[in-house]
Amino acid sequence: MSCALQWKLQRLDGAKRSHRSPSLILGRSYHEAVANALIALRQGKVVETDELAEWFEAAWAREIKNDGPPIRWTAKATAENQHELGLRMVDAWSDQGLPLFADAEIVAVELPFTVPLMNSHGEVLEHPLTGYVDAVIRRGGKTIVLDHKTASQSYSETEIELNLQAAAYAYAARYLGYGEPGFEFHVMSKAKKPKLTVVPAPRTDDDFDRLFMIARDAERLIEAGIFLPKPPDWMCAGCAYGRACRKAYAGKAA
Numbered sequence: 001m002s003c004a005l006q007w008k009l010q011r012l013d014g015a016k017r018s019h020r021s022p023s024l025i026l027g028r029s030y031h032e033a034v035a036n037a038l039i040a041l042r043q044g045k046v047v048e049t050d051e052l053a054e055w056f057e058a059a060w061a062r063e064i065k066n067d068g069p070p071i072r073w074t075a076k077a078t079a080e081n082q083h084e085l086g087l088r089m090v091d092a093w094s095d096q097g098l099p100l101f102a103d104a105e106i107v108a109v110e111l112p113f114t115v116p117l118m119n120s121h122g123e124v125l126e127h128p129l130t131g132y133v134d135a136v137i138r139r140g141g142k143t144i145v146l147d148h149k150t151a152s153q154s155y156s157e158t159e160i161e162l163n164l165q166a167a168a169y170a171y172a173a174r175y176l177g178y179g180e181p182g183f184e185f186h187v188m189s190k191a192k193k194p195k196l197t198v199v200p201a202p203r204t205d206d207d208f209d210r211l212f213m214i215a216r217d218a219e220r221l222i223e224a225g226i227f228l229p230k231p232p233d234w235m236c237a238g239c240a241y242g243r244a245c246r247k248a249y250a251g252k253a254a
């Protein structure tokens with residue numbers, strides 16, 4: 001999460017979200033369809049394009065019916081055009097994603113983890129690292145951790161190099177006994193003609209130490225009760241905690 005204040009409002013204060021974004025609904029539905037496909041492949045089943053569409057439809061219907069906060073559709077991202085986009089995305093995954101697993105062994109899908117976070121000197125943080133790895137595969141004698149993404153624009157080299165999620169997931173997989181895994185983002189573009197791009201993002205001990213240091217600093221800030229609202233520019237506009245954020249500072253001059 002990019003904004004520490006948003007993290008506090010959500011995790012510590014239990015603030016209610018004002019809305020859900022169209023990209024969240026689309027991303028979750030796409031993600032579930034692809035995860036179901038990998039689970040089926042792992043069980044040795046053949047995955048048909050129609051099935052991917054059905055999995056997407058089921059996830060989409062569940063998200064729409066979900067009695068959580070309302071979805072904030074916009075003129076650009078309507079329920080109709082996002083639904084159509086999602087179907088095009090799973091169709092593209094069927095064409096471009098499925099062949100990537102033809103010669104791969106799918107070792108794990110939606111792998112939960114809670115592991116101690118340790119640096120190369122053996123220091124351990126108080127709080128464990130928790131999350132879900134989208135998939136672990138073996139291809140060409142190498143273990144690779146995968147993360148599925150949907151994106152409107154391609155990732156820059158710096159974003160790939162510094163991405164902490166890649167470090168966290170590769171670290172967790174290594175801790176769980178998957179050797180020295182590589183890491184790949186499988187990025188589906190949210191375009192008229194969606195395209196799947198495989199972005200390798202290998203991680204080393206230096207990246208794991210960087211992850212440790214950032215997590216350690218975050219732990220210290222949490223202990224000190226410091227939650228700086230420092231989001232990237234675009235983030236406040238769509239933030240579901242905007243109301244709670246304004247209230248967090250209201251009437252507090254010091």
Ligand code: SF4
Nearest residue numbers: 003006229236239245
């Ligand atoms: S509105 Fe902006 S500063 Fe406030 S919690 Fe959300 S992202 Fe952070």
